[in-house]
Amino acid sequence: MGAALTRTGRLRLLETAYDHGIHHFDTAPLYGQGLAESLLGSFARSRRDSLTITTKFGLLPRQRPALLRPLLPLARVINRRLLIPLRQRPPAAPRFSASLPALGATPGPAPSAGSRQTSSGDPGAGGPASPAVPYTAAMLRSQLERSLRELECDYIDYYLLHECHCEYLNSGVLDCLQELVQEGKIRHYGIGSGRWQSRRILEQHAAVPWVVQIPDGWADHDTDWFCRRSTPCLFTHSSLRLCLEGGAPSAEALCQRWAQLTDQDPSQPGLLSGLLLTMALERNPLGCVLFSSRHASHIRHNTQLLNLPPAHRQAARQLIQEANHSTTYQPG
Numbered sequence: 001m002g003a004a005l006t007r008t009g010r011l012r013l014l015e016t017a018y019d020h021g022i023h024h025f026d027t028a029p030l031y032g033q034g035l036a037e038s039l040l041g042s043f044a045r046s047r048r049d050s051l052t053i054t055t056k057f058g059l060l061p062r063q064r065p066a067l068l069r070p071l072l073p074l075a076r077v078i079n080r081r082l083l084i085p086l087r088q089r090p091p092a093a094p095r096f097s098a099s100l101p102a103l104g105a106t107p108g109p110a111p112s113a114g115s116r117q118t119s120s121g122d123p124g125a126g127g128p129a130s131p132a133v134p135y136t137a138a139m140l141r142s143q144l145e146r147s148l149r150e151l152e153c154d155y156i157d158y159y160l161l162h163e164c165h166c167e168y169l170n171s172g173v174l175d176c177l178q179e180l181v182q183e184g185k186i187r188h189y190g191i192g193s194g195r196w197q198s199r200r201i202l203e204q205h206a207a208v209p210w211v212v213q214i215p216d217g218w219a220d221h222d223t224d225w226f227c228r229r230s231t232p233c234l235f236t237h238s239s240l241r242l243c244l245e246g247g248a249p250s251a252e253a254l255c256q257r258w259a260q261l262t263d264q265d266p267s268q269p270g271l272l273s274g275l276l277l278t279m280a281l282e283r284n285p286l287g288c289v290l291f292s293s294r295h296a297s298h299i300r301h302n303t304q305l306l307n308l309p310p311a312h313r314q315a316a317r318q319l320i321q322e323a324n325h326s327t328t329y330q331p332g
């Protein structure tokens with residue numbers, strides 16, 4: 001969402017992903033200012049049994065004054081045809097994140113009603129409407145019903161508490177999640193937060209069968225801790241974005257090393273994105289690695305990574321080990 005794409009173009013991208021074997025889709029009421037769920041619902045209508053869907057609870061798009069709502073379709077056309085093309089610049093050369101904060105070194109913000117900071121990369125302060133905290137079972141049920149309507153289905157495979165903090169949880173909400181599973185409205189539930197908050201929740205609610213969704217950068221060294229603690233599974237995301245938008249000098253060095261280990265041409269297009277996603281897949285071998293893209297060619301390229309030769313995957317594992325010893329990647 002947000003790109004210069006029509007509804008038909010967006011649906012076509014979803015079809016490209018599906019046709020190339022991607023059968024899991026991640027959305028949230030917040031995404032696309034509230035439009036993403038209903039778009040996915042239209043796409044999933046005829047395929048519901050052959051795909052799985054994550055959506056989330058907690059962050060909602062800001063409500064616009066009722067008087068302005070009739071103008072929204074016009075505003076979207078102006079945005080797509082005029083503003084987005086104006087903002088578009090030639091793509092910057094990929095840059096590499098020199099140092100990602102170590103877990104524990106960057107404690108999350110103290111939660112307070114009315115102020116919201118997203119720690120996992122979703123739109124931050126100013127974007128989403130702040131939820132009332134702590135959560136209540138009534139809020140959970142009413143937002144779930146809304147998502148079911150938007151997604152045109154009667155169950156959600158993975159229902160995640162979006163940017164949840166430990167302090168938002170209470171026994172009423174945990175019981176309600178369990179009831180929703182028993183009622184068949186959700187199949188699994190979990191958290192979609194930053195790494196630090198997720199770790200606190202997992203430690204304080206160790207008995208809860210959490211699905212966990214976290215950002216996973218190239219130098220995150222404790223993803224296996226989350227793999228072991230996330231039941232039934234771990235979803236990781238933003239492995240590309242954290243590096244491509246991070247701004248760091250070592251991407252070239254990492255690509256050189258990858259090319260050297262795998263006998264590939266270091267200048268071939270798509271090498272860095274391929275490496276980043278392969279490293280993400282190797283760090284989370286039993287779970288699911290999410291990516292987003294507005295380009296069919298990128299979607300095709302990314303799905304082909306699942307068929308890489310074992311030697312390439314072995315080389316990616318070696319680079320993970322090397323990255324774990326240093327947050328600034330140095331070849332060799």
Ligand SMILES: NC(=O)c1ccc[n+]([C@@H]2O[C@H](COP(=O)([O-])OP(=O)(O)OC[C@H]3O[C@@H](n4cnc5c(N)ncnc54)[C@H](OP(=O)(O)O)[C@@H]3O)[C@@H](O)[C@H]2O)c1
Nearest residue numbers: 026120121122192237238239240241273291292293294298
């Ligand atoms: N709180 C949460 O639970 C949370 C937070 C953040 C994200 N998420 C989920 O995770 C998904 C992915 O996260 P994300 O979008 O932040 O990060 P991402 O998938 O790591 O990065 C997306 C960026 O990578 C680019 N890209 C994708 N494939 C590429 C390729 N082959 N070559 C070059 N560039 C490529 C995309 O550009 P193009 O469009 O040009 O391809 C886009 O700019 C989101 O859509 C969302 O569903 C969840």
